[in-house]
Amino acid sequence: MIAADIARAAVFCALPFTSSPGTIVALASIAGLANGFFRPAVYAGVPNLVSDEDLPAANALLQSMENISWAIGPILGGLLTAAAGPHAAYWINAASFAFSAVLISRIPSRMLQSETALTKGHWRDLRDGFVVVMRSRPLLAVLVGWGIACLAIGATNVGEVFLAKNTFHAGDFGYGLLYGAIGGGLIVGSFLGSSLVDRLGLARTYAGGLLLMAAGFGAAAVSPNVWVAAACAVVGGCGDGAAIVCNAVLVQRGAPDEVRGRALTLVMGVTYALVAAASLVAGYLLDSVGPRWIWGGAGIILAVAAVVGYALAREPRTLSATVEPAH
16 A cells, blocks of 8 residues: 555656656556555455444445545645646645555554465466455455446446536536536445444345435436436435445455455456446447436446345345254
8 A cells, every 4th residue: 555655646746747648648557556556455454453343334434535535636626726737736646645655654564464365476366366256245246246336337427428418418517517416425325334234234235225326327317407317316326335335345344354455456356347348338339329328228237236236245044943952
């Protein structure tokens, strides 16, 4: 995590000194690669910092803060860029990553991972992660259930701007409204995710979150205007936030500490790849079917994901035998 933060700080320190598009793309790729290392490490370490009963609350807090940052960051960045230029924004971003690295360095390594598995090489480690995932129902719930949901997420991401501008004729404001509505729902859903898990259980909360996504995005597809669609998008975002909290808890509880990072890497890699694949397919279909059908189809896919996610995430029933006392 420290190395990833240092790499991202270095990228944003270098950006003010370059104007070459190729160099900028290369630096952005390095930042994205560092983020790919950072996120699995964070979620793998959280279970060692809090008790198991506090795990949903810790993930809900982590997701809430991340979503709030994603909502506020672009606004602050725009204001800062307008007032002092993009270089100031780059420097402040670099300083934030450097500060994050300092904070993480103060956490003893033994508190982030109690056991360390010996590496056998990158591909062998990935294979070990695959074996762990295949043997764990909670991990399969995320890999398969959330994997199906990622197909819908990729499609809605592509169709969102066209739904706002071409279908509802709401322009840039309409696109910003839809985007902000989903973001606001994400904040609410992630904030409430912990209490929902405590009240309903992990499997029901997971399925419920995916069903909310299905209902929200499906209803937005048939909305008469952008305002109704934005209200539906808030519902979909709430479900998304709650489901993401469940994803983290399922993976953290489903994988042993020594291989949790490998399992997270595999699950995140597969789901990100599915988002990318769905985005390509949705882009190809957009002209022929239109954004309403893209979002409506995403709602159906999310409903399927809810059923699959619940079936895999729920605890298997155990039959209790009555033992007769010996005479």
